[in-house]
Each structure stands twice: as structure tokens, then as C-alpha cells.
Amino acid sequence: MEGLKRVSSMRRCSNVVKTKIVNNLNPICHAGQQLTLKGKFFITLTQDQRKSIPGKFISVQIYSGTEVDPITGKGKLSEKAVLKHDGTKKHDNGDAKTMIYKIRINVYSHFGTPRAFLIQNRYKKRFFLQSASIETCNNHIIHFDCNSWVYPIKKTKSDRLFFSNACYIPSETPRALMELRKEELERLRGESDVNSESEERKEWGRIYEYDCYNDLSDPEKGAEYLRPILGASWLYPYPRRLRTARKPSASGPANESRPRNFEIYVPSDERFSPNKMKELKSNSIHALAHFLSPKAAEPLLHQQCSKSFESFEDILDLFSASRNQRIEGWVRDNLNKMLPIQNLEEIIRLIKNKPLQLPIPEILSENAWVWKDDIEFGRQMLAGTHPIKIQCLKTLPTQSSIKPSFIEQRLEGWTIAQALKHGRLFMLDHHDYLYPFLNRININGVCAYASRTFLFLRSDGMLKPMAIELSLPGSSISKGISRVFFPAKQGIEAALWQLAKAHVQANDTVYHQLISHWLHTHAVVEPFIIATKRRLSVMHPIHRLLNPHFKDTMHINALARIILINSGGVLERTLSSGEISMQLSSELYKEWRFDEQGLPADLIKRGMAIKDENNPSGVQLLLQDYPYATDGLEIWVAIKKWVKDLCSFYYKDDESIRSDVELQSWWSEIRTIGHGDKHNETWWYQIDTTSSLVESLTTLIWVASAQHAAINFGQYAYNGYPPNRPTLCKKFVPMEGTIQFGEFLKDPDKYFLKMLPNRFEMSLVVALFDVLSRHTSDEVYLGCQLSPGWIDSESIQNRFAEFKEELKEIQARILERNRDPKLKNRRGPAKIDYTLLYPDTSSSWSRTGLTCRGIPNSISI
Numbered sequence: 001m002e003g004l005k006r007v008s009s010m011r012r013c014s015n016v017v018k019t020k021i022v023n024n025l026n027p028i029c030h031a032g033q034q035l036t037l038k039g040k041f042f043i044t045l046t047q048d049q050r051k052s053i054p055g056k057f058i059s060v061q062i063y064s065g066t067e068v069d070p071i072t073g074k075g076k077l078s079e080k081a082v083l084k085h086d087g088t089k090k091h092d093n094g095d096a097k098t099m100i101y102k103i104r105i106n107v108y109s110h111f112g113t114p115r116a117f118l119i120q121n122r123y124k125k126r127f128f129l130q131s132a133s134i135e136t137c138n139n140h141i142i143h144f145d146c147n148s149w150v151y152p153i154k155k156t157k158s159d160r161l162f163f164s165n166a167c168y169i170p171s172e173t174p175r176a177l178m179e180l181r182k183e184e185l186e187r188l189r190g191e192s193d194v195n196s197e198s199e200e201r202k203e204w205g206r207i208y209e210y211d212c213y214n215d216l217s218d219p220e221k222g223a224e225y226l227r228p229i230l231g232a233s234w235l236y237p238y239p240r241r242l243r244t245a246r247k248p249s250a251s252g253p254a255n256e257s258r259p260r261n262f263e264i265y266v267p268s269d270e271r272f273s274p275n276k277m278k279e280l281k282s283n284s285i286h287a288l289a290h291f292l293s294p295k296a297a298e299p300l301l302h303q304q305c306s307k308s309f310e311s312f313e314d315i316l317d318l319f320s321a322s323r324n325q326r327i328e329g330w331v332r333d334n335l336n337k338m339l340p341i342q343n344l345e346e347i348i349r350l351i352k353n354k355p356l357q358l359p360i361p362e363i364l365s366e367n368a369w370v371w372k373d374d375i376e377f378g379r380q381m382l383a384g385t386h387p388i389k390i391q392c393l394k395t396l397p398t399q400s401s402i403k404p405s406f407i408e409q410r411l412e413g414w415t416i417a418q419a420l421k422h423g424r425l426f427m428l429d430h431h432d433y434l435y436p437f438l439n440r441i442n443i444n445g446v447c448a449y450a451s452r453t454f455l456f457l458r459s460d461g462m463l464k465p466m467a468i469e470l471s472l473p474g475s476s477i478s479k480g481i482s483r484v485f486f487p488a489k490q491g492i493e494a495a496l497w498q499l500a501k502a503h504v505q506a507n508d509t510v511y512h513q514l515i516s517h518w519l520h521t522h523a524v525v526e527p528f529i530i531a532t533k534r535r536l537s538v539m540h541p542i543h544r545l546l547n548p549h550f551k552d553t554m555h556i557n558a559l560a561r562i563i564l565i566n567s568g569g570v571l572e573r574t575l576s577s578g579e580i581s582m583q584l585s586s587e588l589y590k591e592w593r594f595d596e597q598g599l600p601a602d603l604i605k606r607g608m609a610i611k612d613e614n615n616p617s618g619v620q621l622l623l624q625d626y627p628y629a630t631d632g633l634e635i636w637v638a639i640k641k642w643v644k645d646l647c648s649f650y651y652k653d654d655e656s657i658r659s660d661v662e663l664q665s666w667w668s669e670i671r672t673i674g675h676g677d678k679h680n681e682t683w684w685y686q687i688d689t690t691s692s693l694v695e696s697l698t699t700l701i702w703v704a705s706a707q708h709a710a711i712n713f714g715q716y717a718y719n720g721y722p723p724n725r726p727t728l729c730k731k732f733v734p735m736e737g738t739i740q741f742g743e744f745l746k747d748p749d750k751y752f753l754k755m756l757p758n759r760f761e762m763s764l765v766v767a768l769f770d771v772l773s774r775h776t777s778d779e780v781y782l783g784c785q786l787s788p789g790w791i792d793s794e795s796i797q798n799r800f801a802e803f804k805e806e807l808k809e810i811q812a813r814i815l816e817r818n819r820d821p822k823l824k825n826r827r828g829p830a831k832i833d834y835t836l837l838y839p840d841t842s843s844s845w846s847r848t849g850l851t852c853r854g855i856p857n858s859i860s861i
Contacts, residue, residue: 035137037062037114039103041083042130044274052099055083057123060103062134065115065164068176075176076112080120081105098130114142115166115177118159119150126151126204128274131787132162142166143789147551149268151204166792167541169650170662181537185662188267189534201244201265208267208533210673211243216582218567225567228583236586237677239523242266242530244558264562269533270554276860279776308730308754309762315723315753316368318766319360358770359850361720366831371724374487377501378455378463379828381428385714385725385836386512387628388707390455392607393425400452401482402469410466410486411456419456423607423622426463428453430507431471433588438473440580447732447755448576451504461625462824468500470733483733495748499733502755505725510575512711513727514585518565521708521859522557523585524592527674528700529554535666541650542663544791545643545697548780549704552860564768574757574765576728594675595683598699599636599707603629625825627834628710630817634810635706635782635837635855640698642803646796647694654689663687667696705782706837709855714836716773717852722762723752731755770850772861777848782855783807783841807839814838 039060043053059082064075083101114134121127132144143165150160161184168174173181186192190207201207212231219226230238244265272280309315363371370376381390396404396416408416411424419425428451435450442448449470455463467486474480485500486493529550536543564570565582577584596605600619603609608629612620617633624630651657658664667687672679685692719725731754734740744751756762780786783804791797818826818833826834832852840854 033109035107035109035111037078037105037107037137038135039105039117039132040086041101041103041119041132043099043101044128044130045097045099052085052088053123053125053127055085055101057121058083058101058127059120059122060105061118061159062105062107062114063116063118063176063180064112065166065174065176067110067112072179074179075116075174076107077118078105078107078111112176115164115174116161116180117144118161120159121150121152121156123152129162130273133789134164141789143787143792145787145790147269147273147786149204149271151268155202155204163538164792165544165789166539167544167650168539169541169656169660170537171656171659173539177539181539185534185537203263203265204268205265206267206269208530209243210240210527210530213238213241213561213582215244215561216566221568224579227567227579228586230582230586231677233677236583237589238586239589240527240530240674240676241523241557241561242270242526242554244561264558266555266558267533270529270552272552272555273778275778276552276776279778280771280861283771283774283776308756308758310750310753312368312723312749312753315721315762316364318763319358319364358766359716361724362717362832362852363721363724363830367829370830371721372498373829374465375462376829378465379825379830380718381426381455381463382623382625382825383627383828383834385718386508386516386711387626388516388602388711389430389508389511390426390428390606390608392423392622393420393427394607395420396425397427397429397431397452400469401471402452402454402467402484406484406486407454407466410464412458424457426455426457428455428504428508430504430511431469434507435471435473437577437580437584437587439475441577442472444578445730446576446578447729448506449503449732451507453504457623460824461623461822462828465501468497468504470500470503472732483735485733492745492748495744495752496733498748499752499755502723502726502752503729503733506576506727506729509719509725509727510577510581510584513571513575514577514581515588516711517708518560519585519589520592520597521703521711522553522560524594524597524675525550525553525700525704525859526557527670531666531669531674535669536662540662541646541791542666542697545646546700548785548857549701551780551858553704553858556859556861570764570768574727574761574768589677592678593681593683594696594699595685597703597707598695599629599632599702603633625823627817627823627826628837631810631814631834631837632706632710634813635807635839636698636702638803638806638810639701639706639782640694641806642800643697643701644690644694645799645802647690647697649793649796649799651690651693657690657693658688663693704859705857706855708859710836712861713773713775713854714852715769716766716850717832719769720766720773722756722765726756727761727765728757729755730757773850773852774861775848775851775854775856776861779854779856779860780858781841782839782857784857804841807841811839811841 039062041058041060045052059080061080062078064077067076068074069076081103083103085099086102087100088097114136117132117134119129126149129146129148129150131146134142134144136142144162145165146162148160148162153159161180163177163180163184168177170181183192188206188208190209212229214229214231216227216230217225228236230236231240381387396402396407404416407425408414411419414422414424416425431450431452434448438448438450449472451471452469453465454467454469455465458464465487467484469482469484471482472480485497488494488497528546532543532546532550536546538544538547562569566572567579571581572579575581596602600609600617603619603621604611608623608626609619609621611618616637619633621629621633651660664687671684678684685696687693687696719727731740731751734744734751757765785800791800814835814837817823818835820826835853837855838853840851
């Protein structure tokens with residue numbers, strides 16, 4: 001469109017972005033008349049960008065979404081224009097800045113409605129494009145949610161394409177957008193690049209490919225750091241991950257060398273925003289400073305980090321103000337000896353703005369000894385940080401060494417048959433899956449049992465622990481053993497009971513971290529994200545529905561593979577499962593079923609609920625005072641209604657679902673590639689009805705939002721004090737007549753402390769849980785969206801507003817239940833209100849940090 005002149009007599013358009021949603025934007029102008037389209041582009045500055053990027057280095061072209069160019073077969077393309085700086089917007093947290101740029105592009109009146117744009121970065125650095133909007137001649141605003149990095153054209157070799165927030169299923173795509181839609185999906189799959197399979201991934205790439213977990217080993221450190229490849233194997237099945245590193249092997253999957261820093265490849269749409277990366281680094285620095293370089297810190301702290309704590313008061317010193325001051329001083333004085341100068345400057349600046357402080361975990365806020373309480377021990381199985389493993393018994397386990405008569409003595413007058421019939425017997429089971437691995441776990445000073453914990457439901461709705469069974473397998477030189485422990489109020493039996501409880505909690509922590517948290521949320525969701533990016537256009541309504549629930553997940557997973565779950569990583573160093581941790585998770589992936597991941601199905605499987613078609617959730621809880629389940633079912637119902645509303649709007653009947661080629665290829669790829677090791681399973685939903693689609697999407701959103709929130713953001717509150725939930729044990733429960741039993745008799749508390757992780761390991765896990773439990777300021781919560789114009793449909797906007805209002809009503813009911821004195825499990829002896837499933841739809845910045853509340857849309861930490 002070169003040579004067009006701007007029409008000076010044309011009406012000026014407002015520079016203010018409006019939020020009115022219009023479905024059909026057809027400017028009414030005379031034929032041949034020229035129009036001026038006005039746009040705004042919001043670019044967030046990174047920390048190293050002190051000044052705004054000159055707009056002359058950024059150019060934009062706009063695609064029509066309604067008028068086709070007969071030569072290209074695509075929408076008509078405007079002339080190219082450059083951006084002009086139009087001001088700066090400081091974020092509410094007072095830190096980051098967003099630069100606002102404007103643009104004016106002349107088009108003819110028959111150009112049609114803008115629905116996409118190309119942007120080219122000729123600047124020397126990348127920038128983060130937050131959003132854009134284009135205003136037509138009749139003052140209608142077209143929104144573009146971008147939230148992606150735009151890299152220099154010298155690196156990418158092509159302009160970046162963004163579509164507007166309008167949604168279409170494939171069969172209803174405007175002809176002007178069909179080819180663009182097809183080409184963009186091919187580009188994301190790497191089909192437009194003949195070398196995509198053989199080339200090493202670059203930071204600016206946007207190709208989504210599957211890979212096995214072949215990046216956990218660190219062969220450069222030696223043979224002891226080699227780990228099996230997980231995935232594409234009957235022996236070690238696993239969900240697929242995003243290919244992130246070096247060239248794939250021509251002979252099949254091979255162990256990749258691991259990156260040594262945070263700059264691992266993820267597609268630009270998946271990378272953290274500048275604010276998120278800065279905040280994550282800040283949180284990590286503050287937490288890690290408390291255990292960084294133990295040898296260097298030793299003279300300061302006058303302690304040997306490889307030794308155990310001497311007393312419980314010694315552990316509490318982790319959270320004392322005086323220790324925090326000493327640590328801060330040491331960091332200032334000694335960190336320059338260990339870190340590059342640029343990192344040191346960043347750390348010193350962060351410390352200056354935010355003094356080092358490890359807060360007191362909530363489990364200690366009311367009573368420093370409440371963690372020893374048996375009722376609190378049982379309550380945490382229903383309302384703690386891992387309330388999803390306990391099960392209601394229908395029969396007693398046949399292989400247990402606990403005699404039924406021992407159980408019946410503790411049933412407060414009930415017979416076993418009565419207790420089982422009325423749902424009064426419960427079990428926390430960490431026995432059968434763990435038992436085969438114990439001989440490999442119990443090396444290098446780790447002491448672990450397989451465990452069963454039996455509990456009785458009292459008349460006040462609280463669980464009373466009755467017995468703990470601890471088992472060890474036999475070996476070539478010893479027989480297997482099984483020991484049973486019962487509660488006691490005082491004396492040696494009480495001390496032994498505390499040791500047995502610690503072993504149970506250590507097992508529960510392993511399952512929590514490796515299975516419930518990592519495998520069942522982070523790992524299993526990643527293939528769904530990859531398939532969504534590869535098979536569903538950003539214009540697809542299901543992509544638009546799911547995308548908020550995928551934010552930052554692939555980036556945090558990639559970082560986890562180089563810090564947490566890798567060989568020699570944090571989890572191997574702190575969990576009792578040690579170097580076989582990921583093999584254990586692979587073994588339990590064999591039992592994973594997608595159709596059991598929804599909350600109602602999970603509760604039925606664990607015997608905690610029965611089917612009830614008259615209930616909105618489809619189930620009836622058997623244990624009424626079960627905070628996680630009570631709050632969770634209300635969240636589940638609200639999510640499902642919202643998903644059904646959206647699906648019913650875009651799909652008028654089941655046939656339109658079956659004929660959606662993008663949707664069907666998406667679901668097929670998830671089953672056959674993303675979770676390819678389970679492609680033959682018969683339990684997969686067939687996405688051929690509205691009901692099956694809604695159930696699948698509800699399950700996926702539940703796992704990525706509420707489920708992850710329930711098991712992640714309360715970790716510091718409970719795990720932050722390791723005696724409450726140790727990550728491993730270094731001693732067995734001593735047997736009478738042994739040297740260890742004599743040591744135990746001399747000082748039971750000291751024996752308990754020596755059984756826990758050492759100083760360094762304990763400081764490490766406290767730091768880890770501090771980081772994992774913190775909300776960051778750029779999180780978007782359930783019932784919220786990044787921008788008011790996130791989808792170009794007034795009807796869907798209204799239905800989403802109803803969803804948000806329902807979540808607000810749930811919030812009020814949660815607070816009301818927490819005030820009900822009859823619901824004792826909602827606070828318990830520790831007096832910690834259950835708010836982990838409190839949605840928190842407010843817009844307050846006070847939601848950041850250790851809040852123990854709020855449901856982020858996605859698995860972002």
C-alpha cells in the first residue's frame with residue numbers, strides 16, 4: 001500500500017483503550033476512502049533495559065480478517081509502519097515498567113476488520129510484548145493478548161505473527177485467516193523448517209516437539225550421576241516433555257548434557273515475563289542465602305552443617321531475627337568470593353530492598369509443640385499440605401501384621417464390622433508401592449520403612465491415629481520384619497510412637513513431592529500444553545480457554561529438570577528415595593489414569609465419597625468435615641459449569657465436536673504421543689460428545705489450578721518446620737536389646753533429632769519450601785484474566801463474569817465454614833485456618849508471598 005497519503009480531514013480516534021466487545025466490526029466508509037488505524041503496544045522492560053526501546057526499530061503490518069488478497073489468498077496486508085513512544089506505565093508493585101507505543105497505519109476503506117498483525121524487531125535486544133490494541137475508524141477496539149518475547153529479526157529471520165482475541169472453530173474461520181491459521185500451526189510444529197529435527201534449539205525458537213526425560217543424568221560428573229531415560233519404554237514409562245536442549249540422537253533418545261544456568265530453551269511464548277524471572281530469582285536468593293556454601297558459613301555460624309541439630313530450640317534458631325542478621329552480614333561480606341560481580345550486585349540490591357528473613361512457619365505460630373499432637377497428625381491428612389492420599393477402608397488389608405483385635409480395642413466401643421460399614425476406619429498407605437524399593441533406598445545412611453497408618457473417625461469428626469505398621473523386606477543376610485506401634489501419652493512407648501510418626505511423615509513427604517506434586521500436576525500436564533500449542537490455533541476457543549492454565553508451566557518444568565529432579569538435584573539430596581526418586585515416580589506413573597484425576601472420581605476411588613446424581617458435584621462425601629474435599633468440590637462444580645457454558649456456545653451439537661479437525665488431532669496426539677506409553681489404555685475419554693469434552697477440560701483445569709494450589713502453597717506452613725514433616729530419616733526405630741535402643745533410652749529427644757536430616761539438608765528443604773510456597777506478583781488467579789478484552793465475545797465475557805461471581809460466593813462460604821466451631825478439622829489444634837482452596841479473586845498485591853491462600857490459574861512454580 002505504498003504511496004498512500006494520510007487523510008487530514010479524517011475524524012481523530014481516541015487514544016484511550018476501550019473495553020467494549022464487538023463481534024462484527026465493519027467500518028462504514030465510502031468506497032475508496034482512506035482510513036487510519038490506530039494502535040497501542042505495551043512492552044515490558046527487562047532489568048537490563050534502563051531506557052525505552054526506540055520505536056523506529058519496531059515495525060508493524062496489519063492483516064485484515066475479513067478481506068482476502070486474491071494474490072496471496074490471505075487477508076489483505078497493510079503498509080509497514082514504525083512505533084512511536086507514547087509514555088511509561090509503572091506497575092502497581094512499584095518495580096517493573098511498561099513502555100507504551102502508538103502507531104498509525106493508513107488503509108483503504110475496503111481493508112476490512114483487522115484480526116492479526118506482523119511485528120518486526122530490528123533492535124539489538126529482545127523485548128516482551130505484553131499486549132496490543134487496534135482502534136478502527138469508528139472507535140471499535142480490537143484486543144491482542146500477546147505475552148511473549150519478540151526477538152531481533154537477525155536471529156529469527158522472520159516477522160512475528162499475532163492474532164486478535166477473536167475465536168473460531170476451524171470450520172468457521174474467516175477465509176482471510178485460514179491460510180495464516182494453517183501456516184502458524186505448521187511453524188509451531190517445525191514443519192516449515194526442514195532442519196527443525198536436526199538443529200539445536202535456540203533461545204528465540206518457537207518450535208514445540210516432544211522428548212523423553214533424557215536430560216536427568218550428568219555424565220560429566222561420573223557414572224554415579226547416570227540415570228535411566230524415562231519415557232518410550234515399557235520398563236520406565238513417563239509423560240513426554242518439551243524438547244529443550246541439544247540435537248536429538250540419530251540412534252534414538254540419548255542422555256542430553258544438562259544446562260548449567262537458568263537460560264534453558266523454552267519457546268518464547270512459554271518464557272517467564274521479566275517480572276516473573278526477577279521475582280523468582282529474588283525469592284531463591286533470599287531463601288538460599290540461609291544455606292549457601294556451608295563451609296564458608298561455618299565460621300560465622302559456629303556449626304558443622306553435616307551434623308544434626310542438638311535441640312528443638314536449635315532448629316527454631318533457623319527463624320530467629322538474630323540469625324537472619326548474621327546471615328545477611330555474611331552474605332554481604334563473603335558472597336563476592338563465590339559469585340560473578342554482576343550477580344553479586346544484583347543480590348546486594350535485592351538484600352537492600354528486602355532484608356533476609358525466614359518467617360516462622362504457621363505450624364509453630366500458636367504452639368511450638370503442636371506438631372507432636374496425634375489429632376493434629378490426623379487432621380493434616382484432611383487439611384494439611386497433602387490431603388489427597390488418605391483412604392476410607394472397606395476391608396482391612398489382608399497382608400497387614402496388625403491383628404484385628406488390636407484395632408477393635410481402640411474403636412471406642414465399635415466392632416470392626418460396624419466401623420467398616422459406617423465409614424469410620426481410615427488408612428494412610430505407603431506400603432505396597434514402596435516395599436520393593438526399600439533395599440535400594442536404605443543405603444548411604446538413609447533408613448526408610450514401608451508404612452500403614454490406621455485411623456478412627458471420632459464422633460466429633462476428627463481422626464484419631466490407632467496404629468502404625470512399619471515394614472522392612474528381607475535380604476540375603478536377614479529376614480523381613482514388620483513392627484506395630486500404638487499411641488501412648490508418656491514414657492518410652494510415647495517416644496517410640498513419635499519416631500514411628502516421623503517415618504510415616506517422611507514417606508508421605510516423598511509421595512507428596514514426587515507423585516502428587518511433580519508427577520500428577522507438573523509432569524502429566526506438560527504433554528497437554530505441547531499438544532495445545534501444536535494442534536489448536538490460538539484462535540481456537542479451547543486454546544483460549546486452556547491457555548491461562550498453562551502459563552509458565554513449561555518454563556518452571558524445564559528449570560526443575562536442572563535443579564530439582566535431576567541427578568544430584570535438590571530432591572535426590574533431600575528425599576529418602578534419593579537417586580531412585582524419578583524411577584519411583586515412573587513406577588507409579590504406571591498406575592496413573594486421566595479419568596481418575598478429577599476430584600469426584602478421585603474421592604470415589606479413595607472411598608471418601610459415593611456417587612450421588614442429585615448432587616451438583618455428582619458425589620456425596622462420607623466424611624463431612626474434610627476441608628480439602630468440601631472446598632474442592634465447590635470449586636470443581638464452578639469450573640465445570642464455566643467450561644460447559646463455553647463449549648455449548650461454540651459447539652451446537654456433538655457432531656460439531658466430532659468434525660473439529662483441530663480438536664480431534666489435539667486429543668489424538670495427547671493419547672498417542674504426549675502420554676504415548678499409555679496409548680493402549682481403554683479408560684481414555686473419547687472426545688465425541690459435549691459431555692466428554694467438558695469432563696476432560698474440567699479435569700485438566702482442575703489439576704492445573706486448584707489441585708496444584710492445594711498441594712503446593714501450604715508447603716512452608718507445614719514442611720517449613722522439618723520435625724513436623726521430615727523429608728527423610730537417618731535412623732530406624734530402635735529395637736529393644738540393641739546398642740541403638742540404649743542410645744535412645746539415654747535421650748529420646750536427641751535420638752529423634754539425629755534421625756532427622758542434618759543441618760545442611762534441613763536448611764536446604766526449608767529454603768526450597770519457602771520458594772515453592774510463595775505467590776509471585778504477576779500470577780493470574782482463577783476467575784481472573786490478564787486483560788479485560790481477553791476474548792472477543794460479549795456472551796462469553798458475561799458467562800466468565802458469572803464464574804467469577806460464583807468463586808466469590810465460594811470464598812464467603814469457605815470463611816464461614818472456618819468460623820464454624822463444629823468443623824474442627826478446619827483449624828485443629830494448630831489453629832491454622834484452611835484457606836488453600838480460597839480462590840482469592842481480588843486484585844490486591846497483598847496476595848504475593850507466603851499467603852496460604854489463592855488459586856493461580858496455572859502451575860507456575
